[in-house]
Amino acid sequence: MTPFFLARQPIFDRKLQMHAYELLFRDSRVNSNRGALDDAATTAQVIRNAAEVGFDRLTRGHPAYINLPQRFLEEPELIPLDPEQAVLEVLETVDLNERCIDGIRRLRERGFTIALDDFTSGDAFDAILPLVDIVKLDVLALPADAWAGEIERLRAHGCRLLAEKVETREAFETLRGLGVDYFQGFFFARPRVYRGRQLPPGRVTLVQALAGLNDPDSTVDDIHELVSRDVALAVKALTYVNSAACGLSRRVDSIREAIVYLGRDRIRRWVSLFVLASAESEPDERMTLALQRAKLCELIAARGGRQDPDACFTVGLFSMLDTLLDTPLAEVLQQMNLSADMRAALLAHAGGTGAVLGCARRLESGDSAEVDCLGIDSGDLGLLLAEAVCWTDEVLRELGLD
Structure with missing residues (x-):
C-alpha cells in the first residue's frame, strides 16, 4: 500500500479567526501526489486515514476542506462523511457532465457545503455556481488588477469568497478590502500576520x-x-x-x-x-x-x-x-x-x-x-x-x- 501523510493548512476569516483547516494529503514517497494512485483512490485514502485519526482531533472541531474528484461527484453515495465535518471541494479538473452536476446537487441536499477549488476566471463553471457555497479564488494565477472584477462577478451568484495562495500582507489587505470572506496561504503560516512598532x-x-x-x-x-x-x-x-x-x-x-x-x-x-x-x-x-x-x-x-x-x-x-x-x-x-x-x-x-x-x-x-x-x-x-x-x-x- 502506498503510504500517505497529512498536513493541515488553516483557513481564516476576515477577523483572522480560525474558520477551518484544509487537510493536505500527499504520497509520502515524494511529499506530493504524483499520480501513484488515481484521484478517486487518493480521496478514499484521505477519508479513511482522517477517520482513523479522528476528524475532531485533526481539525480541533473546525470543518475540514477535502478535495473531491470526478468519481465521488458522480457517485456521491460513496462519501461517508458527516456534513457538519467537511466542506467538499470540487476540483477545477472535473468534467461538468450531467452525472457530476446531479451529484453536486445531491450532496448539497444532504447538507454539505460545496466549494469550487482553484478558480481563476472565465465562465466554464457558471453552470454549477448556483450550487456552490464558496469559491476558492487562486489569487496567484489571477492578475491583481483582475481581482475586483472577478470577485464582483462571483458575488452576483451569491457565493462566499475564499482567497487561496495569499502570499503577502499587501495581498491580504487588498482582498479583505474587496470583501473576500476567507483567506488561506503561506502568508498566514509565516510570522507576519500582525505588526506593531513597540512591545505592548x-x-x-x-x-x-x-x-x-x-x-x-x-x-x-x-x-x-x-x-x-x-x-x-x-x-x-x-x-x-x-x-x-x-x-x-x-x-x-x-x-x-x-x-x-x-x-x-x-x-x-x-x-x-x-x-x-x-x-x-x-x-x-x-x-x-x-x-x-x-x-x-x-x-x-x-x-x-x-x-x-x-x-x-x-x-x-x-x-x-x-x-x-x-x-x-x-x-x-x-x-x-x-x-x-x-x-x-x-x-x-x-x-x-x-x-x-x-x-x-x-x-x-x-x-x-x-x-x-x-x-x-x-x-x-x-x-x-x-x-x-x-x-x-x-x-x-x-x-x-x-
Whole structure:
C-alpha cells in the first residue's frame, strides 16, 4: 500500500479567526501526489486515514476542506462523511457532465457545503455556481488588477469568497478590502500576520523571561531562579517533569533536580513553551502553528543527524514570536541575548539551524518536494510532519489550551 501523510493548512476569516483547516494529503514517497494512485483512490485514502485519526482531533472541531474528484461527484453515495465535518471541494479538473452536476446537487441536499477549488476566471463553471457555497479564488494565477472584477462577478451568484495562495500582507489587505470572506496561504503560516512598532507593556516581562531562559550565558542557577519565582510556572514545570512523557524512574520535587535530571536545554525549552502559552488566554491558531513548527524543526534535526535538536526546537518556536507577541521579529530579538547563530537562523535562515527552519516552513506549505533537506528522504519528511501535527495536539491538551 502506498503510504500517505497529512498536513493541515488553516483557513481564516476576515477577523483572522480560525474558520477551518484544509487537510493536505500527499504520497509520502515524494511529499506530493504524483499520480501513484488515481484521484478517486487518493480521496478514499484521505477519508479513511482522517477517520482513523479522528476528524475532531485533526481539525480541533473546525470543518475540514477535502478535495473531491470526478468519481465521488458522480457517485456521491460513496462519501461517508458527516456534513457538519467537511466542506467538499470540487476540483477545477472535473468534467461538468450531467452525472457530476446531479451529484453536486445531491450532496448539497444532504447538507454539505460545496466549494469550487482553484478558480481563476472565465465562465466554464457558471453552470454549477448556483450550487456552490464558496469559491476558492487562486489569487496567484489571477492578475491583481483582475481581482475586483472577478470577485464582483462571483458575488452576483451569491457565493462566499475564499482567497487561496495569499502570499503577502499587501495581498491580504487588498482582498479583505474587496470583501473576500476567507483567506488561506503561506502568508498566514509565516510570522507576519500582525505588526506593531513597540512591545505592548504587558509583553515586556514575557520577553525578558524568554531572554533570560535562552541567554547562552545563563547558568543552572539563573534558570532555577527565573522558574522558581513564578509559582504557577514552577508548578507547571514540575507537573511536566513528573509526567509519563519524561519517563523518570522517581518523582522529582524541585526545579533544580528537574534541571539536573532532564538537562538544562530540555527544561529551558519547555519553560519557554509554558511562558509563551501563558500569553494567550484562550486557544489560538498562532500557538498551534508555533508548536507544530518547533516540533517539526526538532524532528528534522534529529533525523538529519544534527547534534542540536533542542536548539532547532527553540528556533522553530521563536520564529513565530512576532505573530505571538504582535511585534516585528527583529524588534523582539533586539531585547533577547541570543547567540549569533540563532539570530541569523531566525532572521535570514542562515547556517545549519536556519536550513532546518527553512525546510520546516516549506513543509508546512507543501512546497518541499524538490528541496533537499539534510539529505532526508522526502517520504520521511512527510511522516515527520504528521508526527509534529499529532504531537502538537497532545501538548496543547497538556497545557490546557485545547
